[in-house]
Amino acid sequence: DAGITQSPRYKITETGRQVTLMCHQTWSHSYMFWYRQDLGHGLRLIYYSAAADITDKGEVPDGYVVSRSKTENFPLTLESATRSQTSVYFCASRADPNRQPQHFGDGTRLSIL
Amino acid sequence: SQQGEEDPQALSIQEGENATMNCSYKTSINNLQWYRQNSGRGLVHLILIRSNEREKHSGRLRVTLDTSKKSSSLLITASRAADTASYFCATSGDSGGSNYKLTFGKGTLLTVNP
Numbered sequence: 001d002a003g004i005t006q007s008p009r010y011k012i013t014e015t016g017r018q019v020t021l022m023c024h025q026t027w028s029h030s031y032m033f034w035y036r037q038d039l040g041h042g043l044r045l046i047y048y049s050a051a052a053d054i055t056d057k058g059e060v061p062d063g064y065v066v067s068r069s070k071t072e073n074f075p076l077t078l079e080s081a082t083r084s085q086t087s088v089y090f091c092a093s094r095a096d097p098n099r100q101p102q103h104f105g106d107g108t109r110l111s112i113l
Numbered sequence: 114s115q116q117g118e119e120d121p122q123a124l125s126i127q128e129g130e131n132a133t134m135n136c137s138y139k140t141s142i143n144n145l146q147w148y149r150q151n152s153g154r155g156l157v158h159l160i161l162i163r164s165n166e167r168e169k170h171s172g173r174l175r176v177t178l179d180t181s182k183k184s185s186s187l188l189i190t191a192s193r194a195a196d197t198a199s200y201f202c203a204t205s206g207d208s209g210g211s212n213y214k215l216t217f218g219k220g221t222l223l224t225v226n227p
Contacts, residue, residue, distance in 0.1 A: 031213050042201070042219035043156075050213065058214070090155055097205065097213030101146055101158035 006091050006105035013081055014113050021076045021108045023091030031094040032074040034066065036087040043090065049074055081112045117202040117218035125224040132189040134221040136202030143207040145178055146215065147187050150199045164207065192225045
C-alpha cells in the first residue's frame, strides 16, 4: 500500500548500543524528515533531506546519523544510544514544500535503558 | 526554538460545542498548517493556509490567518468525541532552506466529552 512506514514500532535497547530506525515512503517524495516527540517539547526536527544524497541537520542532530542513498528510504541511526534519546521518533515526507502537506509515519517508540 | 505556540495547552468541551485553538508564531511564513494526532499515532494533516490567504474551510474546520499579528486559529464546529486528539500548528518559512522545514508548536490537547 502507498504510504510511509516506520520500523520497528517499538524498540528497547541499552545505553551504548547502536540502533537504526527505518523509514520507507512509496510516493517518491523528495523531502524527508526525522522528528522526535517528547513531553514538554513538542516535535523537534533532528535531520532532513531534500533529495537522495542530500541531508542536513535540524534542531537537535547531536548523537544521530542519517543517510539517504535511495529516495524512498531515510534511516536514522543512533550510534551510541543514551537515555536522553528515549523518545518517540517520527518520520515524515513531503512533495512540494510550498503547497503540499507533510505525511507522517506512525512513529517508533524507543526506550533506552 | 519552537516557531509556533498553541493556546490553550488543553481544552475540554462537551460534544456538540465548538472548539477554538490559537497559534502564534514569530517569523515570516510561507504557509501554516494544522495537524491532528490521536494517541499513539502519527500526525495527520488537516488544513494548509498560505500566507496570502485569510480564511480557509474544510468540512467542520475553519482556519484563519492574520499575518500582521502572526497568529492563526483553528475552529472545530459541532465537535464529536472522535475529535479528541492533540492539535498542532506548524509553520513553513518563506525564504531559502526554511521553506520546506516545518516547525511545530507543542500542541493543544482537545478532549470532547460525550
